[in-house]
Amino acid sequence: MKFFHTRAIASVALFLSLLQGCATGKQGGAFEQPVGPAIANVALTFVKEDGSASFGTTTNASGRYRISLAAGRYYALASHPGYEDYSSAPGFFVVNPNTMGVGNFFLRPPQVTTVLIVRHGEKLNPNSNASTEPLSTAGQARAQALREALLRSGLTAIYATSATRTRDTVAPLAAAFRLPTQLYSSPAALASEVLAQHAGDVVLVAAHSNTMATVANAFGAALPTASIADFDNLYVVSVAGGTTSAMNLQYAADSAPDVSKNDRHAMTLLLVGTNASAGGALPQALLHAARKAGVSSIYASAATNPLVTPLANTLGLEVTGFNAADMTGFSSQLIASHPQDTLVVAASNDELRDLVRQLGAKPFPVIYDRDLDHLIVVTRFASGAMRVLPLRF
Structure with a gap:
């Protein structure tokens, strides 16, 4: 009997071991x-x-x-x-x-808190301010475009007002990561909560035409109120210590008027690739994404880069070449010469990886060789605090 009992225990142990191995x-x-x-x-x-x-x-x-x-x-x-x-x-x-x-x-311990602020998409009834007013077909398309633009951003928290249109604007992105959409009413209370509970994180906030600036202001950015006709603004508000810097990107379908709203207190790099054909869709898409960002200089590792040509022409800027073989020297030059400027740097994917590495910026971005529409935002404050924000245009 004792032998049988011992054999039974051994059999159970063996079964559990095999089960563990198949876990x-x-x-x-x-x-x-x-x-x-x-x-x-x-x-x-x-x-x-x-x-x-x-x-x-x-x-x-x-x-x-x-x-x-x-x-x-x-x-x-x-x-x-x-x-x-x-x-x-x-x-x-x-x-x-x-x-x-x-x-x-x-x-890593928190360095830069990033708040992405968007307005809700277009409404079904443009003249309605009802809280239950849904998105139009164009608004739904904008919500899907927001998902694609921010999927790689690393965001882990989403906030929206109680209005149906703001919640529906962030819904595709929230669904992708099964993130709850947290409701807010007071921009000041929102800023306090985000800075306390999400220090160093990437947070998305959906607001309204007359509250986007109020939300940005609550985080310390001095931005004016946007036009009621403007739906495509994407404010990137970066907070490090007591300093706030804000940049005005655009996403999805263009909407007028194109009034730039920036509050620069850090160096911001917009890193883009090189694989675009002249006359294709990508150069125009980059132009739309970055034309309001306050870009003051454009650098490129190649003699010609069709991707940045429309942006350079529109902004009246010359494209300056740089030696990608000396990325250490180039990164030092950027830090010394552009402490609070917004710059576009166009280079191959390998060269962009090398630049991020030389800057010591984190998190290190994932750039696949097949990627053509990446827009990698690197924000660097005078304190040395940095954040990499991978987007798509």
Whole structure:
């Protein structure tokens, strides 16, 4: 009888061992960059590639986690109040069948808080101010375009007013990462909450034509009220310490009037590629995205770059060449000569990676060789605080 009991225990142990070996999911830890101490209480979220479901866990007191997941590809997000949030997009954590794969997260203390402010998309009834007024077809298209423009930005929090049109404008992006849309009414209270709870993170705020500037002002940016006819503004508001810098990009379909609204207190680089044909759609798309950003200089590693030609011509700027073989010297030149300017730098994807590396900017952007429409925003304050914000135009 004792022998049978012993054999039964051994069989159960073997079964559990085999079951453990067949487990599917991810395990690992969260650590301070570059390879610092483990971080406890990091909230981790794994979102299915199609956005159909998300699964969460939290690192334990030792900074470790383990989560069972079905095989597939997942966007991975990591959040902790004391560190910059992380998003794997556009990349994925891949979970293979019958494998408990390793996935570690490396977070850094907050440097720059980035607030992306947009107006809601076009309304079905342009003359209605009802809170339940839905988006028009054009507004729905703008909401989808916002998703594409910001999918790589690393954002981990979304805010909107209670109006249907603001919530619907951010809905496609919220659905992609299964992020809750948090409602706000007071810009001042919003700014206090974001700076306290999302220091160093990327946050999206949907506002109205007469409140976009109010929201930016609450974070310390001096921007004027936008025209009621302007739907395509994308304000990039960066906060580091007691300094705020704001830049006016545009996205999706053009809308008049084109009045530039910037408040520059940091060097801002707009990094773009080189693979565009003259007369194609990409040069015009870049022109629309950056024409209101307050660009003062354009640099290119190649003698000719059709991508930046329309922008240079429209702004009346000469394209200045630089030696990509001396990226250390070029990055030092940018810092010394343009401490509070907005610049466009056009170069190959490898050269752009090298420039970001020489600047020491984080998070390091994912630039695929096939990418043609990337717009990588690098903001650098006099204190040395930096943030990389990967966008698409």
